[in-house]
Amino acid sequence: MNAWVFSALAFTLGTADAAQVAMEDQSQLKVPPASQTPFFVPPAQSELPDNAFGRMVRDGYALFVDTRRLAPDYVGNGMKCSNCHLDQGRLAHSAPLWGAYPMYPAYRKKNDKVNTFAERIQGCFQFSMNGKAPAADSPEITALSVYSYWLASKAQVGVEPPGRGYPDVAQPAGGYDIARGEQVYAAQCAVCHGDKGQGQKVGDDYVMPPLWGKDSYNWGAGMHRINTAASFIKYNMPLGKPGSLSDQQAWDVAAFVNRHERPQDPRLVEGSVEKTRLKFHANDGVNLYGQTLDGVLIGQGTGH
Amino acid sequence: MSPLDRVLISSLLLFALPAVHADQGQKIFTQGGANPAAMACQGCHGPDGLGMAAAGFPRLAGLPAGYLSKQLRDFRDGTREHPIMQPLAKALSDEEITAVTASLAAMPAPAAPDNRRQQMAASPVQQLALYGDWSRQIPGCVQCHGPGGSGVGEHFPPLAHQPAAYLVAQLDAWRDGSRHNDPNQLMVGVAKAMTDAEVRAIADYFAAGQEVKP
Numbered sequence A: 001m002n003a004w005v006f007s008a009l010a011f012t013l014g015t016a017d018a019a020q021v022a023m024e025d026q027s028q029l030k031v032p033p034a035s036q037t038p039f040f041v042p043p044a045q046s047e048l049p050d051n052a053f054g055r056m057v058r059d060g061y062a063l064f065v066d067t068r069r070l071a072p073d074y075v076g077n078g079m080k081c082s083n084c085h086l087d088q089g090r091l092a093h094s095a096p097l098w099g100a101y102p103m104y105p106a107y108r109k110k111n112d113k114v115n116t117f118a119e120r121i122q123g124c125f126q127f128s129m130n131g132k133a134p135a136a137d138s139p140e141i142t143a144l145s146v147y148s149y150w151l152a153s154k155a156q157v158g159v160e161p162p163g164r165g166y167p168d169v170a171q172p173a174g175g176y177d178i179a180r181g182e183q184v185y186a187a188q189c190a191v192c193h194g195d196k197g198q199g200q201k202v203g204d205d206y207v208m209p210p211l212w213g214k215d216s217y218n219w220g221a222g223m224h225r226i227n228t229a230a231s232f233i234k235y236n237m238p239l240g241k242p243g244s245l246s247d248q249q250a251w252d253v254a255a256f257v258n259r260h261e262r263p264q265d266p267r268l269v270e271g272s273v274e275k276t277r278l279k280f281h282a283n284d285g286v287n288l289y290g291q292t293l294d295g296v297l298i299g300q301g302t303g304h
Numbered sequence B: 001m002s003p004l005d006r007v008l009i010s011s012l013l014l015f016a017l018p019a020v021h022a023d024q025g026q027k028i029f030t031q032g033g034a035n036p037a038a039m040a041c042q043g044c045h046g047p048d049g050l051g052m053a054a055a056g057f058p059r060l061a062g063l064p065a066g067y068l069s070k071q072l073r074d075f076r077d078g079t080r081e082h083p084i085m086q087p088l089a090k091a092l093s094d095e096e097i098t099a100v101t102a103s104l105a106a107m108p109a110p111a112a113p114d115n116r117r118q119q120m121a122a123s124p125v126q127q128l129a130l131y132g133d134w135s136r137q138i139p140g141c142v143q144c145h146g147p148g149g150s151g152v153g154e155h156f157p158p159l160a161h162q163p164a165a166y167l168v169a170q171l172d173a174w175r176d177g178s179r180h181n182d183p184n185q186l187m188v189g190v191a192k193a194m195t196d197a198e199v200r201a202i203a204d205y206f207a208a209g210q211e212v213k214p
Helices: A003-020 A050-067 A097-103 A115-127 A138-150 A178-193 A226-236 A246-255 A271-279 B003-031 B064-076 B085-090 B094-106 B124-130 B142-145 B164-177 B182-195 B196-207
Strands: A107-109 A113-115 A200-202 A205-208
Touching: A050 A138, A097 A115, A097 A138, A113 A115, A113 B196, A115 A138, A178 A246, A205 B142, A226 A246, A226 B196, B003 B094, B064 B085, B085 B164, B124 B196, B164 B182, B164 B196
Parallel strands: none
Antiparallel strands: A107 A113, A200 A205
């Protein structure tokens, strides 16, 4: 093959890829469609052995549900693992850990390299929890990995099980409407998350997580994508009433939530929202980072 | 009038207004409202507002004013049904509802146990209270009602230190459809998914103030 053919091929591939990327999950891993019924059953807690391994699983479990209090050095907002992974990482269509663990190591476009599972969890700390990633060999990452491994007991390695991730919800033909989303938010979400997305606390701790503002996930978190948030919302919200919103409502309310300011993307390029948009957000699903809405630049962050 | 007098008078007013409210609320609690049909709260809910466990009359002390006033208004317009509370609430004016619920919210109540969601559940009832059962779309009670059933905001009332008989009656009322004033029908689906045995066990769990943390 001569050089010309090769570059033409590369160009063609690149174009096809770019066209696909618009709606593709950052992880580059595929999510089985919701039409496939989840069948994997993670082990019951009663099966957990009372030994060093079992104790480590319990440590990971505790971190998963009470992340900020148990790992305060690494969490910079009001979020915890179990906010985005319902039922402590066990629930199908709620990005269960048993669906994630067997899929790593995997290539991620997000950082353009093959990531280990530890690196994947580090990403959650850096973006979704707007904090500092614990070292790959830290007790925190080890415990969370052990907990995930245990949940994935008897799962097949490298096979995407139905129920993994958040199933895609196709963008409605007419797109999304932020004003309609605001109405959905007021009617369905504000009772728990507050009329300003501020969440609700008891004492110092959030019971219902903040959806925007300084204590919410940052602009680098996967949830900032409207398509990802729509998928999460459709299959998990309101709590205890999954599937009660239409696809359109899920997209509208996801857009309303994700049009609000939140902590800056920690990958901010040379202090420039525009450069950061071009490098990290332009081909990252559907998102509003770096765009101007009602005359205001979105993605400026919440400061500190 | 000198400017200083004005300042003095306005600060007196500032002090006086809440005090009048508090007095009025306290009076409704102990003696009843202006209309004799608005009987004193303490007759059924106890002199400390902590309820009467044997009769299943709920604790009102320390509950959020927003929650209590919504319930009184719901009793008034029939959105929530109760043979004693409905006529009683109808006899209260808006102002009296504001006053008495503010007083009730300020009354002391035992704190909810500091029961964290970080240990795996040791029993089926603890499992349901802390984590729920997602095969039936039941969130853990504390995910909305707060750690230890402390209550969250004005929409999710405390479960801790409510009489078990009251909690059973409410859960049963949601299950049979006779109570339906929950925002967004968040409670009705949960209650309907619960079994009789679970309703009783959960009510005992929160009424007793939960198991002691190991």
